[in-house]
Amino acid sequence: MPTSLTGRLKALDTCAVSDALDFLGITGATTGVRPMWGRQKIAGRARTVEAVDAAAGPAGRHLGTQTVASSGPGDVIVVANRGRANVSSWGDILTAAAQYRGIEGAVIDGACRDLDAVAEAGFPVWARAAVPVTARGRLAERGSDVPVLFDGVLVTPGDLVLADGSGVVFLPADRAAEIIETAERLAARQDAMRDAVWAGQPVTEVMHDDRFRAALSGDE
Amino acid sequence: MSENVTEDLKGLLAAGTATVSDALDRLGLKGSAHGIAPLANGPRMAGPAYTVRYVPVGDPKGTVGDYIDDIPPGAVAVLDNQGRTDATVWGDILTEYAASRGIAGTAIWGVCRDVATALRLGYPMYSHGRFMRTGKDRVEVADTQVPVALGDVQVRPGDIVLGDDDGVVVVPRHRLAEVTDLAVTIAEREDAITAAVLSGETIGAARARFGYHTLQRGQEQLSRTGPW
Numbered sequence: 224m225p226t227s228l229t230g231r232l233k234a235l236d237t238c239a240v241s242d243a244l245d246f247l248g249i250t251g252a253t254t255g256v257r258p259m260w261g262r263q264k265i266a267g268r269a270r271t272v273e274a275v276d277a278a279a280g281p282a283g284r285h286l287g288t289q290t291v292a293s294s295g296p297g298d299v300i301v302v303a304n305r306g307r308a309n310v311s312s313w314g315d316i317l318t319a320a321a322q323y324r325g326i327e328g329a330v331i332d333g334a335c336r337d338l339d340a341v342a343e344a345g346f347p348v349w350a351r352a353a354v355p356v357t358a359r360g361r362l363a364e365r366g367s368d369v370p371v372l373f374d375g376v377l378v379t380p381g382d383l384v385l386a387d388g389s390g391v392v393f394l395p396a397d398r399a400a401e402i403i404e405t406a407e408r409l410a411a412r413q414d415a416m417r418d419a420v421w422a423g424q425p426v427t428e429v430m431h432d433d434r435f436r437a438a439l440s441g442d443e
Numbered sequence: 444m445s446e447n448v449t450e451d452l453k454g455l456l457a458a459g460t461a462t463v464s465d466a467l468d469r470l471g472l473k474g475s476a477h478g479i480a481p482l483a484n485g486p487r488m489a490g491p492a493y494t495v496r497y498v499p500v501g502d503p504k505g506t507v508g509d510y511i512d513d514i515p516p517g518a519v520a521v522l523d524n525q526g527r528t529d530a531t532v533w534g535d536i537l538t539e540y541a542a543s544r545g546i547a548g549t550a551i552w553g554v555c556r557d558v559a560t561a562l563r564l565g566y567p568m569y570s571h572g573r574f575m576r577t578g579k580d581r582v583e584v585a586d587t588q589v590p591v592a593l594g595d596v597q598v599r600p601g602d603i604v605l606g607d608d609d610g611v612v613v614v615p616r617h618r619l620a621e622v623t624d625l626a627v628t629i630a631e632r633e634d635a636i637t638a639a640v641l642s643g644e645t646i647g648a649a650r651a652r653f654g655y656h657t658l659q660r661g662q663e664q665l666s667r668t669g670p671w
Binding site for chain 1: 447450490491515518
């Protein structure tokens with residue numbers, strides 16, 4: 224039984240966490256950001272990168288390099304590019320650097336490129352699209368390890384991230400324990416519902432709203 | 444339906460607060476922040492809320508905080524000063540800094556000062572109005588990123604705050620796509636009515652044809668059990 228928050232988070236899935244966020248009235252689920260290859264799941268602490276149009280940002284270091292160079296195991300790179308999917312904000316060199324540092328993976332509110340090399344390397348990446356178009360000359364980094372908006376969700380460095388086949392969710396650091404506890408309760412209930420279906424109980428009964436509310440409130 | 448918050452925000456801005464307010468009415472949602480008015484015509488804002496809650500100063504005295512460092516570009520600062528009009532919680536330093544960092548705008552249940560800076564920069568600012576006396580040693584930040592109020596409207600961290608010449612509306616984050624779709628639909632109907640009357644149809648006929656009088660009216664809310 225994993226005991227660290229990220230260990231417990233990784234044992235869950237994004238759907239249970241999203242349900243828990245809904246129940247607690249916390250904004251944290253994102254939509255439209257998908258795994259770029261295969262079946263992957265990562266959990267970790269957010270290390271953020273804020274991208275802006277090259278014209279609006281400072282010239283110099285390449286997007287993401289500062290954050291990658293200072294991150295490591297247990298960290299997830301979070302690239303905030305406001306959903307812009309017509310230019311890449313992650314590629315094979317950053318992938319190599321991230322793997323060299325033992326980083327868990329990258330989630331991108333935008334696009335990536337070099338997808339074949341990224342998949343070949345086995346590095347987990349979530350994004351809205353894969354495109355061949357480079358960030359160089361188009362995007363600049365305005366901030367590293369700063370608060371960002373990712374699909375409209377406020378992500379602060381150190382928040383928890385979970386990404387799997389259904390997408391990406393964020394957990395504010397100061398609410399993470401509460402969210403994970405609620406999600407664990409929901410996941411246990413979901414398991415019981417699945418078991419009930421296999422035991423022959425009609426799905427119309429198993430999935431009834433009343434049963435779900437009872438699971439959340441704990442009075443069954 | 445869009446799968447991108449950025450697209451939804453564009454839709455809300457294009458529809459405007461008046462039409463979004465109609466959509467909220469139709470869905471039975473409270474979200475129109477009565478009494479929170481723009482400082483000037485022209486500036487607009489749309490973004491997720493970063494919330495700040497003030498209380499009267501205690502003993503020992505607290506501060507008005509440095510929360511603005513934690514607000515990401517694109518977010519809206521929502522300041523709940525309990526409707527007080529005798530002490531300001533926003534001035535020119537915050538305006539300059541927020542504008543330079545790309546913060547979308549500021550909505551205050553209370554008042555602001557040094558408005559010349561916001562007017563010069565075109566910074567979107569919404570409040571109960573202007574006053575000059577500082578909030579320092581009169582109010583203090585009690586909490587950030589908790590549910591707060593803009594008048595009688597609750598704002599949770601991450602809810603979408605839209606502001607334009609007509610004022611401020613708040614859209615619950617988990618209803619964003621639904622509200623945007625409905626607002627865009629209502630805007631299209633209203634555009635169609637305008638086009639029809641400008642091309643010679645009577646307003647009675649055009650409104651009847653496009654269902655004007657019930658655009659904001661919802662079906663009775665069926666048992667809504669939650670966002671799932």
